[in-house]
Amino acid sequence: MIETFGLTKRYGPVLALDHLSMQVHPGEVTGFLGPNGAGKSTTMRLICGLDHPTEGTALVNGKPYAAHRDPLHQVGALLDAKAMHPGRTARAELMAIAQTQGLGAKRVDEVLEYTGLASVAKRRLGTFSLGMGQRLGIAAALLCDPLTLILDEPINGLDPEGVIWVRDLVKYEASQGKTVFLSSHLMSEMALVADRLVILGRGKLVAEKTMKELIADASDIATRVRCAQATELTAELAGPGVRIDSLAPGLFEVHGRSAEQVATIALDHRWLVTELTPMQVSLEDAYMKLTQSQAQYTGTAVPTPGAQR
Amino acid sequence: MTAPHQPSVPSTRLTYAHVLRSEWTKFWSVPSTWWTLGALVVVIIGFGLISNSSASATAGATIRATQPTSAAFTVGQLVMAILAVLVITGEFTSGEIKTSLLAAPGRWRMLAAKAAIVAVIGFAVTFVAIYIAMLCGWPMISSFATDDRFTAAGLRVIAGAGLGVALVAVMALGIGTLVRNGALAIGIVVVVQFILMAVFGGINIHWMHVVVGYLPAGAIRGLSAPPSAANAAVDIFTFGKSLWVSLLWAFVPLLAGAVVLRKSDI
Numbered sequence: 001m002i003e004t005f006g007l008t009k010r011y012g013p014v015l016a017l018d019h020l021s022m023q024v025h026p027g028e029v030t031g032f033l034g035p036n037g038a039g040k041s042t043t044m045r046l047i048c049g050l051d052h053p054t055e056g057t058a059l060v061n062g063k064p065y066a067a068h069r070d071p072l073h074q075v076g077a078l079l080d081a082k083a084m085h086p087g088r089t090a091r092a093e094l095m096a097i098a099q100t101q102g103l104g105a106k107r108v109d110e111v112l113e114y115t116g117l118a119s120v121a122k123r124r125l126g127t128f129s130l131g132m133g134q135r136l137g138i139a140a141a142l143l144c145d146p147l148t149l150i151l152d153e154p155i156n157g158l159d160p161e162g163v164i165w166v167r168d169l170v171k172y173e174a175s176q177g178k179t180v181f182l183s184s185h186l187m188s189e190m191a192l193v194a195d196r197l198v199i200l201g202r203g204k205l206v207a208e209k210t211m212k213e214l215i216a217d218a219s220d221i222a223t224r225v226r227c228a229q230a231t232e233l234t235a236e237l238a239g240p241g242v243r244i245d246s247l248a249p250g251l252f253e254v255h256g257r258s259a260e261q262v263a264t265i266a267l268d269h270r271w272l273v274t275e276l277t278p279m280q281v282s283l284e285d286a287y288m289k290l291t292q293s294q295a296q297y298t299g300t301a302v303p304t305p306g307a308q309r
Numbered sequence: 310m311t312a313p314h315q316p317s318v319p320s321t322r323l324t325y326a327h328v329l330r331s332e333w334t335k336f337w338s339v340p341s342t343w344w345t346l347g348a349l350v351v352v353i354i355g356f357g358l359i360s361n362s363s364a365s366a367t368a369g370a371t372i373r374a375t376q377p378t379s380a381a382f383t384v385g386q387l388v389m390a391i392l393a394v395l396v397i398t399g400e401f402t403s404g405e406i407k408t409s410l411l412a413a414p415g416r417w418r419m420l421a422a423k424a425a426i427v428a429v430i431g432f433a434v435t436f437v438a439i440y441i442a443m444l445c446g447w448p449m450i451s452s453f454a455t456d457d458r459f460t461a462a463g464l465r466v467i468a469g470a471g472l473g474v475a476l477v478a479v480m481a482l483g484i485g486t487l488v489r490n491g492a493l494a495i496g497i498v499v500v501v502q503f504i505l506m507a508v509f510g511g512i513n514i515h516w517m518h519v520v521v522g523y524l525p526a527g528a529i530r531g532l533s534a535p536p537s538a539a540n541a542a543v544d545i546f547t548f549g550k551s552l553w554v555s556l557l558w559a560f561v562p563l564l565a566g567a568v569v570l571r572k573s574d575i
Contacts, residue, residue: 069322071414084404085405087341096338102321145318
């Protein structure tokens with residue numbers, strides 16, 4: 001369980017986090033989304049006590065993180081996979097972390113095995129790839145089998161097998177009643193694992209919803225239609241609250257009319273419809289809609305090659 | 310990676326002893342520790358032997374078997390200070406500090422453990438290396454020097470040097486914690502330990518010599534001075550006074566570092 005109350009962080013003139021109040025519940029995977037610079041990593045650092053809030057509080061399992069006498073049993077965090085000494089071996093790094101809580105070599109070897117690092121346990125971290133560093137960071141987070149997992153971009157740099165492993169891992173941990181809080185820029189990945197979402201924009205809470213609620217809210221469901229008489233059909237469909245995007249000759253998307261309505265009109269005129277697809281709103285679309293105005297760093301739109309998406 | 314299954318982990322607590330154990334592992338598991346301690350042993354023995362080879366009978370009865378101590382002591386302080394600075398600034402450079410403080414969020418435990426380790430290692434390595442330098446160098450001066458190799462007074466001289474190096478290491482750790490930057494911290498240590506000593510010590514004005522006595526490198530000379538030396542030179546303190554001044558130089562930066570570490574963002 002993670003709770004923040006009016007959590008605020010100012011770095012000099014920059015307001016990185018602005019009165020964030022939220023809850024992350026046990027037994028679910030909570031995804032943490034937001035554009036670059038929205039304050040996600042700041043929030044995670046404040047929760048873990050690495051930075052001190054300008055205002056407000058963050059509690060983990062009922063107490064500030066630093067007040068726990070068994071901190072790594074409360075929280076396992078991956079905040080920065082490169083936050084390790086390059087001259088140390090993977091095993092020594094984990095040993096040092098385990099020893100702070102009185103754990104020893106047995107547990108370290110278990111976790112090395114569990115995260116697939118057993119064969120590189122004696123290699124120096126300076127020789128590790130980003131993906132291996134991520135695995136080690138996850139290993140460190142899991143060392144004390146914590147009640148709460150906080151993972152900042154855990155799948156960055158992982159190979160496909162690692163991505164699937166992390167996906168299974170976070171779902172499994174949540175099913176065991178653990179609190180799982182993870183950030184990722186990969187919407188498709190988030191859509192697969194998260195039960196709830198917390199979305200930040202410019203340091204403020206934009207939304208705190210279940211995945212279903214978020215997608216339902218953003219739903220302005222479009223229907224993709226392929227029809228030889230597209231021009232005539234679009235003329236018939238037009239009306240108040242209806243938007244039609246022409247994609248190619250004979251292919252368009254209609255907003256504000258259901259697939260059934262499109263089919264009925266086409267049937268009345270005996271026009272052959274060769275494709276009729278209700279377009280599901282993806283998490284990515286829902287997210288982009290919510291955060292469009294919040295992004296601080298945006299690139300210039302790149303033209304899409306070809307008309308089809 | 311295997312299928313998700315977690316064996317149960319015994320619940321244990323964060324204690325100073327556990328953090329000390331962890332810092333001990335961290336200290337010995339980076340190559341820079343071995344390089345620096347190797348350098349410390351080499352410079353102590355090397356300078357000790359050079360010092361003996363240049364000693365001559367003309368100095369008469371004031372030469373003792375433990376005389377390599379003072380030469381070895383001065384360079385040893387610098388090498389150990391560098392190691393102590395690296396022990397903390399290396400964490401900031403690599404980002405390891407985040408991992409360390411996630412595991413020990415009270416922060417003071419980590420710094421206190423590092424202080425204990427650099428002090429104990431600084432003392433032990435200096436003591437052993439000077440002892441070796443003394444034994445190896447003895448044949449060069451045995452014809453004219455006083456043999457205090459196995460006397461309590463001789464041991465006290467060498468142990469005093471070890472204590473001095475330990476306290477300089479604690480000071481350097483404190484400075485490293487305050488500035489978080491290895492090069493800057495080593496620069497500050499060099500200025501405090503050597504440059505100020507040279508500037509004030511080079512001018513023959515009484516009050517400047519008094520200042521030299523209170524500088525850390527000046528104060529710790531009294532820790533390893535042979536029993537009669539305190540009387541011989543006005544700017545070398547008695548053991549007791551040296552100890553107090555040196556402890557202040559060691560622990561004021563360390564406590565300041567601890568306060569700043571606790572209050573600041575990582």
